Amino acid sequence: MSVAAALSVSEAFSRRHGLTVVDVRTPAEFASGHLPDAVNVPLDRIGRALPELRETAALKPLLVVCASGARAQNAVATLASHGVEASFLTGGTTAWAAEGHALDHPADRPRAVWAMERQVRFTAGAVVLLGLALGFLVHPAFRLLSAGIAAGLVFSALSNTCGMAVVLGRLPFNQRGKAPLRSSSPSPRA
Numbered sequence: 466m467s468v469a470a471a472l473s474v475s476e477a478f479s480r481r482h483g484l485t486v487v488d489v490r491t492p493a494e495f496a497s498g499h500l501p502d503a504v505n506v507p508l509d510r511i512g513r514a515l516p517e518l519r520e521t522a523a524l525k526p527l528l529v530v531c532a533s534g535a536r537a538q539n540a541v542a543t544l545a546s547h548g549v550e551a552s553f554l555t556g557g558t559t560a561w562a563a564e565g566h567a568l569d570h571p572a573d574r575p576r577a578v579w580a581m582e583r584q585v586r587f588t589a590g591a592v593v594l595l596g597l598a599l600g601f602l603v604h605p606a607f608r609l610l611s612a613g614i615a616a617g618l619v620f621s622a623l624s625n626t627c628g629m630a631v632v633l634g635r636l637p638f639n640q641r642g643k644a645p646l647r648s649s650s651p652s653p654r655a
Contacts, residue, residue, distance in 0.1 A: 498568035527551035
C-alpha cells in the first residue's frame, strides 16, 4: 500500500474528471458548498461506508476533502488502515474556493452553518465560561466543568481527534443534505 498523497488544488483540478471526490464534512457543511460532483460521507461515518468506498476506489482514485484538509487527512489514514488508498486535498474546500474554483450548492440552499472547527471553539468557550461563572456564583465544584473541557482540548490535540466535533456533528442542524456514495455518478464537466 502506498503512502497517501496530498494533492494541491491545481493537481486536483487538472485530475478532477478521473477522481471520485469524497467530502468528509458534516452534511450541513457539505450543503454550504462543495467541490463539483463530490459525495458526502461524514468523517464519523467512514467506517460504515468502507465497503462502498473500497468498491469505488477500485474503479476510480479517491480524493478526500474537508474544509481545511485536517479531517480529510484523518479519513485517508482510516481508509489506509483498511487497505483503501486515497489522496487528500491540501487546504480543502477553502483553498479550492480561494484559487477561484466554483463550489456546488444545492438548489434549496439551507441557512449557512458554521464550519465544525468554529462550532467546537464556540461550544468549548461557552462551556468554559459557564463553568467559571457557576463556580464563582453557585459552587466552586462547577469549575471542574471548565477543567474537563480543558482536558478534552489537550486530549484532542494529542490524539488528533475531537469528540466534541463528533457530538456536534450529530445535532439536527448539522444533518442536512445527505448524499449516498452509490447515488452519485459524476458527469463530465468541461
